[in-house]
Amino acid sequence: MDAPAQYLSWNFILISVPNILVILGMTVVFVVALFAPFPHDEPGEKGPGGRHD
Amino acid sequence: MTDRNPAVDTESGNWTLAIRRWLERQLPLDSLLPHRMPYYVGSWVYVFGVVAIAALIWIVASGVVLVFFGPQWWHVSAVGHFVNSLHFWAVQLFFIFMVLHLWGQYFMASWRDGRAPTWIIGVVIFAISVGTAFTGYLSQQNFDAQWIAVNAKDATNAAGIGAFFNVLNFGQMYGIHVMIFPILVIALVALHIVLVRIRGVVKPIEPAGSASGAEEASK
Numbered sequence: 101m102d103a104p105a106q107y108l109s110w111n112f113i114l115i116s117v118p119n120i121l122v123i124l125g126m127t128v129v130f131v132v133a134l135f136a137p138f139p140h141d142e143p144g145e146k147g148p149g150g151r152h153d
Numbered sequence: 154m155t156d157r158n159p160a161v162d163t164e165s166g167n168w169t170l171a172i173r174r175w176l177e178r179q180l181p182l183d184s185l186l187p188h189r190m191p192y193y194v195g196s197w198v199y200v201f202g203v204v205a206i207a208a209l210i211w212i213v214a215s216g217v218v219l220v221f222f223g224p225q226w227w228h229v230s231a232v233g234h235f236v237n238s239l240h241f242w243a244v245q246l247f248f249i250f251m252v253l254h255l256w257g258q259y260f261m262a263s264w265r266d267g268r269a270p271t272w273i274i275g276v277v278i279f280a281i282s283v284g285t286a287f288t289g290y291l292s293q294q295n296f297d298a299q300w301i302a303v304n305a306k307d308a309t310n311a312a313g314i315g316a317f318f319n320v321l322n323f324g325q326m327y328g329i330h331v332m333i334f335p336i337l338v339i340a341l342v343a344l345h346i347v348l349v350r351i352r353g354v355v356k357p358i359e360p361a362g363s364a365s366g367a368e369e370a371s372k
Binding site for chain 2: 126129130134136139140
């Protein structure tokens with residue numbers, strides 16, 4: 101855990117392996133969030149819904 | 154109940170009353186604390202912002218504990234090391250979910266329909282958070298922090314602000330980190346949320362083929 105990180109370089113880009121893994125993980129989470137089913141209320145329930153356009 | 158008709162309101166010179174009336178019009182409680190959202194808000198993408206806020210609460214709570222006990226404690230004691238780690242990892246989660254929230258709002262063009270101030274405040278929060286994280290790294294009281302300080306001194310001098318911000322001045326960096334920037338971040342996050350409540354969550358972008366989509370595209 102105390103060893104220096106491995107780095108990947110391509111032209112001017114120099115990034116550590118943990119950093120690129122975090123970015124890839126964030127991308128996966130974002131895509132999953134777009135498509136994962138979200139629990140909705142039963143139709144017919146009423147109440148203040150806040151403002152919207 | 155006080156008569157709200159301005160024509161018969163005999164206390165029209167009262168500033169407190171005027172402010173209260175304005176707040177009641179702009180921020181009625183069922184808009185400030187709605188218990189239901191429009192159907193389109195039912196997506197996990199809308200959860201990122203509030204997770205970032207939850208991380209911010211952890212940051213502030215662990216930060217208060219660190220301030221109270223000080224650098225000696227957070228390096229030497231096991232509990233101090235743990236709270237220090239809580240603070241560090243809460244910061245990582247805060248940035249991860251703030252950036253995910255930014256990606257979502259950018260691709261949804263959430264500045265539409267009068268929401269530009271909300272977007273701008275979000276960008277400012279992001280910029281101040283970067284500064285807060287930087288001053289936090291400087292405040293670690295270890296060799297890492299010393300190395301960062303020496304290199305950042307070159308950077309701030311090159312940027313022309315070296316006369317105002319001395320990264321080798323621990324008191325200045327620590328004070329900015331524990332007081333000035335947290336006050337700004339918390340105040341701006343609160344304003345950001347109130348603006349979202351005032352305007353509501355922006356509608357999704359309409360498909361190009363629909364009538365309202367054509368209207369959207371012509372704006």
